[in-house]
Amino acid sequence: MLALRLARGTHPLVLLRRLLVAAASAGVGFLLLCTLGHAVAHPGGSVLRLVWCAVPLAATVHFAVAVARTDPSTRPRPGLSAVGLGPGRLTAIAAASTAVACTLGSTVALLVYLHLRGDITGLPFDGAAAGLLAADRPLPLAAALTLLSVLPLTASAAAGLALRPRKEQPRPRPTGAERPPASVPAGLPWGITLITAGLAMETFASRGTPGSAIPMPGHPDSSPAGVLAGWVLTALGLAVAGPALTHLCGRLLQTARPGAARLLAGRVLMEEARRIGRPLGVVCAVASATIAAATLYGDEAGPHPFGPLTGLGAALVTGCSVATLLTAALESKHARGETTAALLRLGAPAKLLRASAALRAAALLALFGPVTWGIAELAALPLTG
Amino acid sequence: MVAPPDNDVLWGRSLHHSHGGSPALTGVSLGIREGEILAVGGPRGSGKTTLLRCLSGQLVPDQGEVWFNSAPVHTMGALSRERLRRDRFGWIDPEPTLVPELNAWENAALPLLLRGIAHRTAKKAALEWLERLDIGACARRRPHALLTAQRQRVAIARALVTSPAVLFADEPTATLHRADRAQVLRTLTAAARSHAITTVLATHDAEVAALADRTVWLLDGRRVNAGGQGAPDAEGRAACSLSV
Numbered sequence: 001m002l003a004l005r006l007a008r009g010t011h012p013l014v015l016l017r018r019l020l021v022a023a024a025s026a027g028v029g030f031l032l033l034c035t036l037g038h039a040v041a042h043p044g045g046s047v048l049r050l051v052w053c054a055v056p057l058a059a060t061v062h063f064a065v066a067v068a069r070t071d072p073s074t075r076p077r078p079g080l081s082a083v084g085l086g087p088g089r090l091t092a093i094a095a096a097s098t099a100v101a102c103t104l105g106s107t108v109a110l111l112v113y114l115h116l117r118g119d120i121t122g123l124p125f126d127g128a129a130a131g132l133l134a135a136d137r138p139l140p141l142a143a144a145l146t147l148l149s150v151l152p153l154t155a156s157a158a159a160g161l162a163l164r165p166r167k168e169q170p171r172p173r174p175t176g177a178e179r180p181p182a183s184v185p186a187g188l189p190w191g192i193t194l195i196t197a198g199l200a201m202e203t204f205a206s207r208g209t210p211g212s213a214i215p216m217p218g219h220p221d222s223s224p225a226g227v228l229a230g231w232v233l234t235a236l237g238l239a240v241a242g243p244a245l246t247h248l249c250g251r252l253l254q255t256a257r258p259g260a261a262r263l264l265a266g267r268v269l270m271e272e273a274r275r276i277g278r279p280l281g282v283v284c285a286v287a288s289a290t291i292a293a294a295t296l297y298g299d300e301a302g303p304h305p306f307g308p309l310t311g312l313g314a315a316l317v318t319g320c321s322v323a324t325l326l327t328a329a330l331e332s333k334h335a336r337g338e339t340t341a342a343l344l345r346l347g348a349p350a351k352l353l354r355a356s357a358a359l360r361a362a363a364l365l366a367l368f369g370p371v372t373w374g375i376a377e378l379a380a381l382p383l384t385g
Numbered sequence: 386m387v388a389p390p391d392n393d394v395l396w397g398r399s400l401h402h403s404h405g406g407s408p409a410l411t412g413v414s415l416g417i418r419e420g421e422i423l424a425v426g427g428p429r430g431s432g433k434t435t436l437l438r439c440l441s442g443q444l445v446p447d448q449g450e451v452w453f454n455s456a457p458v459h460t461m462g463a464l465s466r467e468r469l470r471r472d473r474f475g476w477i478d479p480e481p482t483l484v485p486e487l488n489a490w491e492n493a494a495l496p497l498l499l500r501g502i503a504h505r506t507a508k509k510a511a512l513e514w515l516e517r518l519d520i521g522a523c524a525r526r527r528p529h530a531l532l533t534a535q536r537q538r539v540a541i542a543r544a545l546v547t548s549p550a551v552l553f554a555d556e557p558t559a560t561l562h563r564a565d566r567a568q569v570l571r572t573l574t575a576a577a578r579s580h581a582i583t584t585v586l587a588t589h590d591a592e593v594a595a596l597a598d599r600t601v602w603l604l605d606g607r608r609v610n611a612g613g614q615g616a617p618d619a620e621g622r623a624a625c626s627l628s629v
Contacts, residue, residue: 180529181485257505260498267486342482345443346543347471348499349464 191241242281246259
């Protein structure tokens with residue numbers, strides 16, 4: 001109840017973020033229910049579709065955790081701590097509000113699904129997809145509820161785990177000048193190893209038999225299992241290397257006698273490398289997968305290269321990863337609010353702070369853009385050649 | 386509008402300000418002479434910080450006028466007040482709000498870098514000031530590795546490095562122990578006197594106020610006479626007679 005009361009008084013932007021989580025959760029719920037419909041219509045042939053649903057599910061959980069982390073109502077506050085609402089209870093509140101948002105989304109997904117099947121009547125598009133969603137057969141209720149509860153449970157457990165009170169990091173964390181600097185992220189060698197291993201595996205697998213073990217829905221013959229495993233390794237490598245690359249970017253930005261804008265931009269990037277780098281790596285992985293998929297499937301397969309459900313899944317993954325990156329950027333901005341206020345008191349022009357932010361974005365784009373494009377080209381090369 | 390007398394560098398007339406309805410300043414007038422150290426005394430919530438923020442152009446008073454060197458601050462736009470603050474004023478917070486990503490000399494050199502001064506010149510000036518304040522040895526350390534007193538001295542160096550016309554210090558020793566407090570105050574006042582920097586020092590401590598040339602006492606947003614410290618007791622007794 002406290003989670004709801006706290007949610008009622010929050011800023012519209014915070015509510016919008018929770019609404020986006022609910023929307024993403026509705027999308028994933030709809031995909032899962034469609035898989036169930038397919039399973040009812042074609043018994044025994046739907047495990048693969050269920051496995052593919054894991055990708056948007058993971059992206060949504062990632063986004064939900066980022067939103068829970070940014071949520072101002074779950075941050076330790078002296079006022080709430082004084083009435084006995086410590087870090088442990090706040091973690092519980094974070095998990096509960098994540099569960100509420102995801103359950104809302106799942107409920108909407110169930111209603112839309114039933115509506116499109118034709119079970120709920122009286123609205124436009126009544127039963128518009130009855131044939132596709134196997135409307136002639138009854139929907140197993142227990143299976144539907146189990147599938148729909150997967151996302152709320154996973155997301156709230158992940159949020160609780162991510163925000164759990166840790167012994168070595170006292171909450172509330174020291175702010176301002178007392179905050180010790182973050183250590184240098186050390187993921188670059190591992191990241192490069194994973195990326196090269198992934199690309200090599202993919203090249204090796206694509207020379208083998210074209211027989212396919214895990215086909216994309218709608219493309220049964222074009223993606224062997226080895227290629228997909230290679231892609232997964234490459235994506236993982238990008239996510240691991242992201243923080244180190246961001247740190248490197250910041251270090252390069254502040255070298256050689258910097259002025260105020262370059263100095264602040266570079267140092268902040270080095271400091272926030274962990275927070276920004278991970279979601280940035282994930283966005284790069286998704287972007288390179290999208291570019292590679294567009295290169296592979298874009299010019300073949302006629303007017304409909306993707307089915308509507310594949311499109312929905314791809315949109316969910318892209319949207320969630322970009323939204324996670326934006327949320328992380330917002331979190332880093334909030335974490336630095338006190339320093340920004342001190343700078344403004346010194347008379348630092350707001351223009352300079354904006355220039356510094358633009359410089360950070362430009363530097364990241366200049367480093368990550370070519371990396372993404374290069375990996376996408378390398379990933380698509382063995383399959384097109 | 387009449388310009389203030391020439392011997393006052395900064396001048397406030399019947400300043401009124403309220404924070405979202407709750408009154409902070411109710412008609413304060415004062416003039417600050419060139420090169421003097423003026424203490425603004427009073428208990429917590431008496432409007433010291435609001436007065437300093439009004440005088441330094443961070444806040445525009447609801448009513449009243451602020452003049453700096455015969456220029457009206459209260460009618461300036463946000464951008465010119467920002468420029469005035471950057472070029473002519475220095476500010477020290479109760480807590481040393483240093484930028485955690487920069488080391489000590491970079492923090493001290495930041496106001497110069499913000500003015501567009503070359504990296505090498507800014508570094509030289511910042512290191513000189515850190516030497517003068519006896520913290521030259523920790524110039525390359527990050528703020529988290531410094532003691533609170535050292536951090537506050539870096540903040541003082543940051544405020545003094547631009548040789549401001551007026552230095553505003555809002556309870557600069559509030560978070561320090563007594564030994565550190567005396568030392569920090571001594572360095573601050575000595576530096577201000579030797580460089581002829583006009584200083585406005587907010588404090589709730591009569592001992593600190595004794596270091597200044599002149600003291601203005603505030604109580605509940607009004608100026609009171611020198612015996613201002615006795616006044617809260619009389620009001621406090623009246624409030625306590627309520628039965629609760």
